Amino acid sequence: MHSISRRSFVAGSLATAGAAVLSRSGAASAPSTQGGSTQLTQFDYGAVQLLEGPLLEQFRANHAYFFALDEDSLLKPFRQKAGLSAPGEDMGGWYSWSDEFDPPNNMTGYVPGHSFGQYVSGLARAYAATGDRPTQAKVHRLVEGFAAAISAKFYADYPLPAYTFDKSNCGLIDAHQFAQDSDALPALARLTDAVLPYLPPKALTRPEMAARPHPNVAYTWDESYTLPENLFLAYQRSGDKRYLFLAQRFLQDQDYFDPLAAGDNALPGRHAYSHVNALSSAAQAYLVLGSEKHLRAARNGFGFVVAQSFATGGWGPNETFCEPGSGVLGQSLGSTHASFETPCGAYGHFKIARYLLRITGDSRYGDSMEKVLYNTVLGAKPLQPGGFAFYYSDYNNRGAKVYYPERWPCCSGTFPQITADYGISSYFRSLSSIYVNLFVPSRLQWRQNGARFALEQRTQYPYASGVEVRIEAERPETFVIALRVPAWAGKSSSVSLNGRSVAADLQPGAFLPLRREWKDGDRIEYSLDRTLRLEAVDAQHPDTAALLSGPLTLFAINATESRFTQAQLLAAKQVGAPAAQWRVESESAPVTFLAFPSIEDQQYRLYHELQS
Ligand SMILES: [Zn+2]
16 A cells, blocks of 8 residues: 555654654753744744635635624623623523533533634634734624633633633734734733633643542543643743743643653544644744753654544544554444544644644645645535534545534634634745745745745646746845645656746655745746555555545545445546546446545545455
């Protein structure tokens, strides 16, 4: 099976980790604010504009959805607990207080107000990306209403205080940073006072929570180990050292980051999304404290996740990481429909991949990001009125797209955040280089040596091979434009400049640096060889394989019983225009294959038992 890319990725990151362990034997991570360095930096949200295409469509839909939400309803759970007048309809589902709550049987009323901060964050980032003033005004009104309702009573008898505080924190620091809300940081200071008596002394594992007295099982599901990322950001954005100390207090070193940093796979059995999310706390510990141990933990942890991913880039069937070598991924194809927690998982995956891409400059983090983009979150069904959200991607052999039955789940909160982040995930820079990470219709504007530059991508990638990049320049300047060459890229990938072929060595799994004096009107034509390949679900099921074209996994439509040979799958023909369909011959009839975003309500199948 052709599963080289992800296997070598893991081996690569572990080899690097081993070297780092040797050179820093036993060095204690003394508290320090000597931050870690990065190879690349991120652009501001406003520097990247998405152009017409599926990413812009999804971003716009989420922006419009949350812009239209009733503010009294959003604020209601907080006002109720503070004893304030609380007009507006209940949102219902996970979001509103309910006497029905009876975990795990009835999840109505699970974590009232949990996603408020994520909706504010998504709107603040959407404002930063678009400059839409009414969106900024809505963020300010929501923060004002929230600030007036802050009360310690909110967290009393609340099953997941850390979980909801983390999201509220994120919303407030994003309102401050991206929507210039001067009320946000003072509100965060009071919110922190309110929650502190209800937070544990340190980050707790689920077994540790289960060992404490708990009124019901939901109290054993809190995610205090995810707190540091946003606390480090709160420190950076406010300068208040209280957040720095709190961030360090909740780093889950003993049970999670120490073993990961030592190269031990600490993932099996753990809740999937929240532990990928926690890797971003380790990345922040490196960025803020300069802690090499936490960088090793983040890199190794990410490598272990990729090693137990589906061909789509998704991971964690039934929201749980599995034991390597157990064959659990392959077994899950017949036993669960909860294959990958999609908006949350993709959001967590994008964050840690973006941190690691910035820190290491390794383009394979970008490969991983685009796999998750095209095969998971870009195919998430749009939010429906009333908070019905797409939650699990389904890789069952009888797969289908469905909505989560409970309203306003976690995935309704991360969805607007990740779609607002599409632009800043697409490009990065260093002093002398611009990095094109995602090949999406978009426009980047920046200054190079003081001169105004813009770069515009036009493409139907990954449904077509070609990516056109046009440069606009105030005056010529010499620098590098670096194109990501995915690890899967075939030998006939090519680059031309202003119509002339560039004799460049395209190394799959690296950035291709194009250094020259860039002038107004320069045009790059990049063609990616998307040779079809197969990838086995895991080592225990070597004959259970998915078909891939470039970053896309292809799903057989309405063909649950179809049998294919390796040769039939690899002879798939892309048909139609724009060519988003593939046709595969089988013993019986030809079968249509679609990428995940093209699937609507059909039944589909990702993995096939290869026939000899
Ligand atoms: Zn979720």
